[in-house]
Amino acid sequence: MNAVPTSHAALITRLRQICGDAHVLTHDDPAADLSAWEQDWRKRVTGRALAVVRPNNTQEVANVVKACAAANTPIVPQGGNTGLVVGSVPDASGTQVVLSLTRMNAVRAIDKDNLTITVEAGCVLQNLQAAAEGAGLLFPLSLGAEGSCTIGGNLGTNAGGTQVVRYGNTRELCLGLEVVTAQGDVWHGLTGLRKDNTGYDLRNLMIGSEGTLGIITAATMKLYPQPAAQLTAWAAVPSMEAAVQLLGLAHQRLGPGLTGFEVMNQFALGLVDKHFPQLRVPLWQDKPWCVLLENSDSENEAHARRQFESLLETALELGCVTDAVVAESMAQARGLWHIRESITLAQVEEGLNIKHDIGIPVSRIPAFVLETDALLAREVPGVRMVDFGHLGDGNLHYNVQAPEGADGQAFLRDFEDKVNTLVFDQVARFKGSISAEHGVGELKVDKLPLYKDPTALAMMRAVKQALDPQNILNPGRVLG
Ligand code: FAD
Ligand code: MLT
Ligand code: ZN
Numbered sequence: 001m002n003a004v005p006t007s008h009a010a011l012i013t014r015l016r017q018i019c020g021d022a023h024v025l026t027h028d029d030p031a032a033d034l035s036a037w038e039q040d041w042r043k044r045v046t047g048r049a050l051a052v053v054r055p056n057n058t059q060e061v062a063n064v065v066k067a068c069a070a071a072n073t074p075i076v077p078q079g080g081n082t083g084l085v086v087g088s089v090p091d092a093s094g095t096q097v098v099l100s101l102t103r104m105n106a107v108r109a110i111d112k113d114n115l116t117i118t119v120e121a122g123c124v125l126q127n128l129q130a131a132a133e134g135a136g137l138l139f140p141l142s143l144g145a146e147g148s149c150t151i152g153g154n155l156g157t158n159a160g161g162t163q164v165v166r167y168g169n170t171r172e173l174c175l176g177l178e179v180v181t182a183q184g185d186v187w188h189g190l191t192g193l194r195k196d197n198t199g200y201d202l203r204n205l206m207i208g209s210e211g212t213l214g215i216i217t218a219a220t221m222k223l224y225p226q227p228a229a230q231l232t233a234w235a236a237v238p239s240m241e242a243a244v245q246l247l248g249l250a251h252q253r254l255g256p257g258l259t260g261f262e263v264m265n266q267f268a269l270g271l272v273d274k275h276f277p278q279l280r281v282p283l284w285q286d287k288p289w290c291v292l293l294e295n296s297d298s299e300n301e302a303h304a305r306r307q308f309e310s311l312l313e314t315a316l317e318l319g320c321v322t323d324a325v326v327a328e329s330m331a332q333a334r335g336l337w338h339i340r341e342s343i344t345l346a347q348v349e350e351g352l353n354i355k356h357d358i359g360i361p362v363s364r365i366p367a368f369v370l371e372t373d374a375l376l377a378r379e380v381p382g383v384r385m386v387d388f389g390h391l392g393d394g395n396l397h398y399n400v401q402a403p404e405g406a407d408g409q410a411f412l413r414d415f416e417d418k419v420n421t422l423v424f425d426q427v428a429r430f431k432g433s434i435s436a437e438h439g440v441g442e443l444k445v446d447k448l449p450l451y452k453d454p455t456a457l458a459m460m461r462a463v464k465q466a467l468d469p470q471n472i473l474n475p476g477r478v479l480g
Contacts, residue, residue, distance in 0.1 A: 008050055008095070011071040015053050015097070020065045023054040025102070027094075037078060037098045040086045041145075042348075042355075047090035049076075050253050052098045058178060058186055058217040061099070065215065074472050075099050077211035079122060079153030084146035084283070084355060085441025087210045088153070101152045101301030104217060107131045116175060116192040121152025121216045128221070133317070137223040140167040140259070144341040146266030152216045157331065161436030162340075166296070167224065167394030168258040169437065170208045177222035179206055182213075182468035188444045192220050205463065209473040210439050213467050227296035230259075232333035233312065235324040236287035237263075240366040242320035243291050247362065248322070250293055253311045257304070260294030261392030262340050264287030266387045267401075271346035272339055274355055281340050283323050292340050295332075327358055343388050352408030353386065354400040354419050359426050362394040369398070372426045376400065379422060380415055397435035398423060406465045424451055445480040 008424065015024045025032045027048070039046045046228055053290045054063045068075050074096045078088040078439035090096035101122035108118040119128055125146040141154060142340045143161035153159070176191040189203060205474070206214050237243045243263050250258050252479035268322065269284040284290055308326055327333035347353050360368050360435035369387065376383050382403030391399040400410035400419050424447055434444060434451050449457060457479075464471075465480055 001104075007071055008073070011067060011073055011097075014067045014310065015051060015064060018060055018067065019053055019055050021142075023056070025052040025054075026050070027118065036099060037081065037301055038089055040089045041082050042084060042086075045086045045089055047092050047096070048094040049090040049098045050095050052100055053101050054100045056103050058104075058180065061101075061215055061217050062106075062184045062186050063182045064097075064099060064184075065180050065182065065287040069182065069184060069470060069472055072470065072472065073097055074278075074475050075215075076474055077101065077152070077156065077215050079156065080124065080145065080148040081153075082149040083153065083157060083441060084357075084438045085435075085443045087157070087439060087474065092475065099215065101150060101215075101217070103359065108218065110135045110137075110223075111192060113222075114135065114192045116191075116220050117223055118190055118218060118220045119151055120177075120218045121155075122150050123127055123152075125149050125151060126453060131298055132223050133226070135223075136226065138226045139173075139221060141170055143171055143257030144344055147163075151219055151221070155207050155216050155219055156209070156211050157439040158437070160390060160393065160395060162260050162262060162294075162337075162390065164390060164395075165261050171204060172220050174203065174207060174219055175222060176308050177206055177216055179214040179216055182470065182473050183294065186217075187214070188222050190218060203248055208439065210441060210478050212464060212478050213473065215473070225298075227257075227259075228299055229297045229301035230242060230330075230333070231295045231301070231304045231308050232260075232327045232336050233293045233295075233299070233308055234327075234336050235291045235293065235312065235315070235321045235326055236283045237289045237291055238287075238322055240289060240369050244287055244366055245318065245320040246277045246291060246293075246315050246360060247391060249318075250311060253314075254295050254307060257295045257307065258293070258392070259296040259408060260475065261390070262292040262293070263388060263391040263396075264290050264340065264343065265385065265387040266290075267384055268343045268346075269339070269385065271350050271401075272315050272342050275346045275349040276342055279335070279342060281339050282325055282336075292336060326363070340388075343386070343397075347386055347401065351402060352358030352412055354412070354416055355438075356398040356400075356420075356423055356434075356440040357389070358398055358423070358432055358434060359395050359434050360427065360430050360432035364430050364432075365391065365394065365396060368426060368432075369429045372423060375422055375426070376419065380419060382406070393436070394432075420447060427451070440478045442477055445477065448480075450479070 106119040
């Protein structure tokens with residue numbers, strides 16, 4: 001084991017004074033297992049932390065940052081560590097401090113009249129949803145990792161999920177932030193205001209900055225009324241064009257009731273069927289695509305059902321739907337959503353893969369998929385496409401699975417860069433974004449300069465330099 005340099009030893013002593021011995025974990029203690037904080041969710045990278053620090057309140061976070069800044073030691077903020085782009089784990093140098101926010105998980109306040117909730121950054125998303133529900137209200141952010149991701153991580157990545165088509169992404173759900181700056185100062189920005197034009201929008205700058213500009217310690221988030229009824233339908237569609245046609249129809253007929261519109265290709269559903277047969281995937285075997293729709297109604301269930309049935313009848317007549325089922329109960333609806341949310345885990349079971357979370361204007365997605373599928377099939381013989389995601393937001397998980405029986409590691413080594421370049425060139429041609437929701441992290445850091453507007457990049461670098469001149473907040477992520 002390498003000896004810890006004196007300055008690091010002094011820093012660790014200081015961190016223990018701030019947070020307490022039990023909340024500063026290091027490799028010096030042979031009994032301490034830091035692996036959960038050092039490896040990313042997809043097991044793409046395993047780093048080595050100088051220490052994992054778990055503060056209990058905002059002042060402790062500020063003191064930790066001040067101590068790290070004085071020792072010129074980088075900090076990697078971490079929430080639930082469910083990020084998919086390697087943004088929340090330390091590098092292999094053993095010189096970075098992981099700052100885990102998970103002990104700061106309190107719900108500070110709910111203001112029912114203002115429709116807001118104020119929570120600490122380490123609050124697990126599912127607990128935030130439950131607190132809102134307990135107050136008779138809705139916090140609509142929803143994603144497959146909601147049982148372990150935190151609101152701080154959701155804000156750090158500006159997470160999307162399955163309700164964006166109606167409620168927007170995490171940025172659009174946030175009204176105020178409390179942030180510890182790179183200098184260890186606290187910005188008290190926990191406003192519940194829906195209108196505030198007093199200068200630059202620092203809140204929106206922090207959101208999506210992936211821990212590179214500040215550490216979010218608390219947030220005030222928007223709440224909504226609970227819908228009177230919620231219905232889920234599963235429809236088979238003959239093509240991506242048909243899925244887009246169905247989306248247009250659903251917007252027209254359901255208006256703001258349309259709260260979810262997810263698309264899944266046959267191969268993605270086949271993987272769920274193969275690895276989780278107990279989930280009983282409907283209507284997939286001879287259908288190229290299926291769509292999951294959700295209708296949240298402000299009147300009652302009978303009204304929601306009539307609306308859905310009329311929508312699906314029209315869609316069947318037009319031929320953009322070939323078969324459909326509407327869930328009869330909440331349990332059935334949850335089952336259908338569970339199938340959708342299991343695609344990510346089914347992909348993991350199948351083996352290593354190349355993930356994308358691209359954004360393309362909805363109208364252009366059918367042409368994008370047709371053209372890019374053909375290009376990939378030519379470049380990567382036997383390639384298997386796992387296409388699914390948030391069609392309602394123009395956000396597709398256009399994932400590339402290794403050919404049947406291929407060695408996953410060898411596939412990544414030989415094809416990852418080639419596939420990313422091909423897909424991102426196509427994204428650029430279609431005026432899209434190389435990341436719609438997962439962020440840049442470390443995985444796309446070398447690609448961002450190739451696809452982001454150079455003036456925008458220069459402004460981003462200037463902001464980073466101004467707010468974190470020492471480059472101690474999550475170095476190597478987003479801007480490299
Ligand atoms: P972490 O993984 O711990 O961190 C993510 C990033 O945020 C890192 O850069 C980290 O440094 C930074 N960060 C964390 N906390 C803070 C803080 N307090 N202050 C500043 N920066 C911070 N993402 C989607 O957008 N949509 C989906 O539908 C979706 N589905 C998923 C399904 C599964 C099964 C899994 C495993 C992941 C999914 N994700 C999805 C990705 C992931 O869950 C999100 O990115 C989530 O927002 C990360 O939250 P976290 O608390 O785990 O953050
Ligand atoms: C999803 O929509 O399920 C997620 O973003 C996770 C993934 O891309 O696998
Ligand atoms: Zn997604």
